Amino acid sequence: xxxxxxxxxxxxxxxxxxxxxxxxxxxxxxxxxxxxxxxxxxxxxxxxxxxxxxxxxxxxxxxxxxxxxxxxxxxxxxxxxxxxxxxxxxxxxxxxxxxxxxxxxxxxxxxxxxxxxxxxxxxxxxxxxxxxxxxxxxxxxxxxxxxxxxxxxxxxxxxxxxxxxxxxxxxxxxxxxxxxxxxxxxxxxxxxxxxxxxxxxxxxxxxxxxxxxxxxxxxxxxxxxxxxxxxxxxxxxxxxxxxxxxxxxxxxxxxxxxxxxxxxxxxxxxxxxxxxxxxxxxxxxxxxxxxxxxxxxxxxxxxxxxxxxxxxxxxxxxxxxxxxxxxxxxxxxxxxxxxxxxxxxxxxxxxxxxxxxxxxxxxxxxxxxxxxxxxxxxxxxxxxxxxxxxxxxxxxxxxxxxxxxxxxxxxxxxxxxxxxxxxxxxxxxxxxxxxxxxxxxxxxxxxxxxxxxxxxxxxxxxxxxxxxxxxxxxxxxxxxxxxxxxxxxxxxxxxxxxxxxxxxxxxxxxxxxxxxxxxxxxxxxxxxxxxxxxxxxxx
Numbered sequence: 025x026x027x028x029x030x031x032x033x034x035x036x037x038x039x040x041x042x043x044x045x046x047x048x049x050x051x052x053x054x055x056x057x058x059x060x061x062x063x064x065x066x067x068x069x070x071x072x073x074x075x076x077x078x079x080x081x082x083x084x085x086x087x088x089x090x091x092x093x094x095x096x097x098x099x100x101x102x103x104x105x106x107x108x109x110x111x112x113x114x115x116x117x118x119x120x121x122x123x124x125x126x127x128x129x130x131x132x133x134x135x136x137x138x139x140x141x142x143x144x145x146x147x148x149x150x151x152x153x154x155x156x157x158x159x160x161x162x163x164x165x166x167x168x169x170x171x172x173x174x175x176x177x178x179x180x181x182x183x184x185x186x187x188x189x190x191x192x193x194x195x196x197x198x199x200x201x202x203x204x205x206x207x208x209x210x211x212x213x214x215x216x217x218x219x220x221x222x223x224x225x226x227x228x229x230x231x232x233x234x235x236x237x238x239x240x241x242x243x244x245x246x247x248x249x250x251x252x253x254x255x256x257x258x259x260x261x262x263x264x265x266x267x268x269x270x271x272x273x274x275x276x277x278x279x280x281x282x283x284x285x286x287x288x289x290x291x292x293x294x295x296x297x298x299x300x301x302x303x304x305x306x307x308x309x310x311x312x313x314x315x316x317x318x319x320x321x322x323x324x325x326x327x328x329x330x331x332x333x334x335x336x337x338x339x340x341x342x343x344x345x346x347x348x349x350x351x352x353x354x355x356x357x358x359x360x361x362x363x364x365x366x367x368x369x370x371x372x373x374x375x376x377x378x379x380x381x382x383x384x385x386x387x388x389x390x391x392x393x394x395x396x397x398x399x400x401x402x403x404x405x406x407x408x409x410x411x412x413x414x415x416x417x418x419x420x421x422x423x424x425x426x427x428x429x430x431x432x433x434x435x436x437x438x439x440x441x442x443x444x445x446x447x448x449x450x451x452x453x454x455x456x457x458x459x460x461x462x463x464x465x466x467x468x469x470x471x472x473x474x475x476x477x478x479x480x481x482x483x484x485x486x487x488x489x490x491x492x493x494x495x496x497x498x499x500x501x502x503x504x505x506x507x508x509x510x511x512x513x514x515x516x517x518x519x520x521x522x523x524x525x526x527x528x529x530x531x532x533x534x535x536x537x538x539x540x541x542x543x544x545x546x547x548x549x550x551x552x553x554x555x556x557x558x559x560x561x562x563x
Contacts (some may be wrong), residue, residue: 056092060398112187241466
C-alpha cells in the first residue's frame, strides 16, 4: 500500500492524496492550488497519474482547495464515484459550477490581452459546463455509517466541524496482499469549538496513521466572546461616527457564521438594527443550502430553531442578487455592512467594494478568515499603505481589523486536543495542509508535547507501508528544507511532475520498437539538458 502527496504538502491549498493498494487507486480530495501566481500555475500541470485509473474520490468537504480540480479530473478521464456527505454534495453543486465560471472569466480576461499582442489564446482550466457534467458522479452518504468505496477499502465519515458537511475520514484498508488491516484517518479541515452553526469535531479512538491539517498549527485563536464583542464594537463605531463595514468573506461557511453572529448581537440588543448586504451570488445560494440542512446544525442553533428563531436571518438582512444592485451599493457611504467574496480579495465583487472604501478614513475593513501569502487580502492585513486594484493605485486609509477568532480551522490547542484524544497512539502522524514553516513548527510541537512520530511530507513524496515505512519520491525527503526562488521552485516541480507523468504513461502503453527508440532519443536530449543545468548550478 502506498500514499503519494500530490498537494496540501508544505502548502495550505491543493489537498490531494493518492492511495494505491496495488489493486485500486483512490483519491482523498482533489483540490485547487490557491494563492500567488506561482502556486496557481500548478493547477495547469498534468496530474502525475492517469485519471482513468482512479477508481473513486473520497471528498472531505466542498471548499475549492479540496474539491476544485474534480471537474478537470473528470474531463481527463475519471469516471468513478465521488463520495461525500449529503451536505457536501449540495454545496459542490453550486461551488464547482461557480469555480468553472471564474475559470472562464479569467481566461477571457487574459485572452483580451493576448489578442492585442497577437499571442495564442489560452483555454480555461475547465468550464462551468465541465463542472456541471461531473456533478452526476457525486454520491452522498450520511455521517457515521460504514461504506465500501472499492473492494478492500471501507470508510466512515465523522463530523469535522469545519463547514456544513465537512468530514473526518476513517478508512480501513484490507487487501489479500496485506498481513493485517490498516486504519488511516484523514482529518480534512478540523473546525474550532468556538464555531457557530456546525458541531464540534468528532474525536477518533484509534488509527495506525493519521493525516492532520496544520493551517493554524503555530497560533491560538481569541475566545468566542472576544470576537463577538469586537464585531459588535466595530458596528457601534460606524453607528456613532459614520462609515461602512466591508467584510471580505468566504461564501461558504464564513458568511453564514457572520450572519449568525450579527443575528445574535441584534437579538441580544448589543447593536441597533442596520442594513446588512450579502453581495455574493454563491454566498446567497450557500445560505439557502444551509437552511435546507438544519438537521446537522449544532445544539445551540437547534435551540434557536425550536424557539422559532432563524439563526440565519434577521430584519435588515438583504441578498444582493444582481450586478446592478451591487454597483448601487458603491453610492452608500455610511451606516451599512457589506459582506462579499472572495475571502482573500483575489476576485469577485469584494474588489469593487475595496476600491470604493479602502481610501475612506471612516471605512472599516474587517477580515474574518485566513489570508494566503501573495493575495490582496494578505497585503492589506500585513499593513500595505497602498494597493493596486483594477490597474489603479488605492491608498489604504480605512481602519483594518483582523478577527482571527472567526477561523473555521482549529488552532494549535484544538489540533493537539484532537490528536491527544486517540486512545491508542498512531504509529505516525503526517502534518499536511499548512505553510511550510507552520507545518514544521507544529510537527515539532506534536513530537515534544504528545510523543508522537510526526513527519511533514513534501509534494510528490510517496509513503510505502509494510513492516517499516519507506518514504521516497522527493530529493529533499528527510533533509532540512531549503527555500528556493519561486520561479526555480516551480521549474523543478514541473520537471518532477513531468517525470512522474512519463512513468505512468510508459507503464500503461505498449510501444513498438520504433516508438521505444524515439522515446529513448528524446529522453537522451532531456538528460543532456538536465546534466547541463546541474553543471551550471555547480559553477
